[in-house]
Amino acid sequence: MAITDPRTAGKTKPGQLVEMSWDPITRIVGNLGVYTKIDFANRRVAECHATSSMFRGYSVFMKGKDPRDAGFITSRICGICGDNHTTCSVYAQNMAYGIKNPPLAEWILNLGEAAEYMFDHTIFQDNLVFVDYCEAMVKDTNPAVLRRARETPAPGADVHGYRTIGDIMAAFNPFEGEVYKESLRISRVTREMFCLMEGRHVHPSTVYPGGVGTVPNPSVFTDYLSRLMQVVDFFKKSVAMNDDVFDFFYEALPGYEEVGRRRVMLGCWGSFQDPAVVDYRYESMEAWGRAMYVTPGIVVDGRLLTTDLVDINLGIRILLGSSYYDDWTASEKFVDRDPLGNPVDMRHPWNQTTMPAPQKRDFDDKYSWVMSPRWFDKASGQHLALDTGGGAFARLYTTALANLVDTPYVKATGSSVQINLPRGTELPETTLEWRIPRWSNALERNRARAYFVAYSAAMALYFVEEAMKLVSAGDTKVFEPFEVPDEAIGCGFHEAVRGVLSHHLVIREGKIANYHPYPPTPWNGSPRDSYGTPGPYEDAVQDMPIFEENGQDDFRGVDIMRAVRSFDPCLPCGVHMYLGKGKTLEKMHSPMFGASHG
Secondary structure, three states, X not given: OEEEOOOOOOOOOOOOEEEEEEOOOEOOOOOEXXXXXXXXXXXXXXXXXXXXXXXXXXXXXXXXXXXXXXXXXXXXXXXXXXHHHHHHHHHHHHHHHOOOOOHHHHHHHHHHHHHHHHHHHHHHHHHOHHHHHOHHHHHHHOHHHHHHHHHOEOOOHHHHXXXXXXXXXXXXXXXXXXXXXXXXXXXXXXXXHHHHHHOOOOOOOOEEOOEEOOOOOHHHHHHHHHHHHHHHHHHHHHHHHHHHHHHHHHHHOOOHHHOOOOOOEEEEOOEOOOOOOOOOOHHHHHHHHHOOOEOOEEEEOOEEEEOOHHHHHHHEEEEOOOEOEOOOOOOOOOOOEOOOOOEOOOOXXXXXXXXXXXXXXXXXXXXXXXXXXXXXXXXXXXXXXXXXXXXXXXXXXXXXXXXXXXXXXXXEOOOEEEEEEOOOOOOOOEEEEEEOOOOOOHHHHHHHXXXXXXXXXXXXXXXXXXXXXXXXXXXXXXXXXXXXXXXXXXXXXXXXXOEEEEXXXXXXXXXXXXXXXXXXXXXXXXXOOOOOOOOHHHHHHOOOEOOOOOOOOOOOOHHHHHHHHOOOOOOEOOEOEEEOOOEEXXXXXXXXXXXXXX
16 A cells, blocks of 8 residues: 655655655565665655564464374465475474474475476466566556567576567566466466375375374376476576576666665575484584475575574574563573584573563554564674565575585576576576675565576475385385473474474473564564664665656556565555545555556
8 A cells, every 4th residue: 555645745855765665575475565764865764663463372282282183274374375384393293203204295395395496486477577677567657678578588588488678578467478377377287297296285184293194105206207397498498598687787777786776695494304314403404404305594794604504593592672572581491402412592482471462553563463583693682673685595505605505407506596497398408507696685685586486396306306216126114103392492494485484382281381483574574673673575675776767646666665575575466546635546456467567
């Protein structure tokens, strides 16, 4: 909902700030708002606050539940990536119960999660994010750029088949464009792949602590593989189209690297377990974390600080500051030391007590239901406002720098990730290479998403091959029985589609005493913390330049939307407009444009 403050509308002077807001901006439940002060004279965003107006309370009502229900309950946190929550919950429970999944169950989980990455990234990138770069949107906000795009040859035309950049933009027009419609079909196929492995999308019915309920018939894996081979060519084309369009924006709009740019401070908690290494014991978490096929890590200013999940875990701090909660530091401490004897901070998720304190929104005080997760860097003494780069960017960045992943289909090099996709129905075998870019900005977060879809497809080929080896050898065990202990702690680390995901569990008397899931959006969408540090959305938008050609009266805020959506908050919803003196416009527009853009 774009709003112009009537106190400033119509009387802007050079350097004067105009308050504008978009609320709701994204997510299917429409609970994300971005409030800005814009200096139209100097074409810059002077100030930004990100808010969330909804309290969920999962950490409150999980208490007292049977821990075996945690995966089924927490999947309902999100209607988009519920399976990521189930998987992460299973990881945490496995640790608490002292069990590990049979190898085939791990390959099945990896295949399901790979399909989820392919599904979700594709539908978000092509049907939601790329609407901000399609012909209809660019025509409305930057007509001079569209004219240039129609005259600029597309370097990847021999791969994707579109002659000019303008042709690519037209192919992404909502409901009409060829790529827009084809990506919907691809999303259907990848959802089918997911359901073959995890039973139901998006709330899995066959994923449990100790393994899976999937029946490992050979046909399950061949059905998955046949669908995978249907979509690999689309992923090759997608990478080429994304490269062409984003490189064009750098050329057509000098300085566009500043849109959504922030300091490189990335977190990735790792994904795709190696069955030969993972045992879910906290004592060996450093080793099995580094064996993941997406390497966990924290990157600051291009330097990899750690790949140790124990370090990552102990550094997590949940700060308040601008959040609608009372402090819990005087409450019960659930975990004093981890299983290795390391002290656990009171602001760690194991020790958090959620104490909601609803109140009026005040940008000088409390203004969001999102807390402020931070990572404490012992070397600098700073609480770092890490972001996930929308998930894909951080995963590729940490994996590239760590230089640990080495499979026939995906290989880290220390400065890049090489991805090998097989011959499809149209295109030959193809090697793609994602290289660490100069910036952490909107374009690079979006670019990484297309590459990680290809990464997931390539790894899925490897997972299918490994699973079929076990089935061919007669090893079809997919579940390990277990007992729930009276007292235990556990933590699960995974990557939701849009980034870091952790579940922290405390069991007492056989029931959940404390449970805190932390998905990526609290990290990315956090408000200013108790040290005054802005959250990543706020930081990426604040002080960024505006390139939209429209003036104040018909301002769309497309550059701001591109910056925020690059983090993949979730699905964009309609934008409603409110202008001056309380007059609500009857005409409402959707950022999707629809079939009426022409």
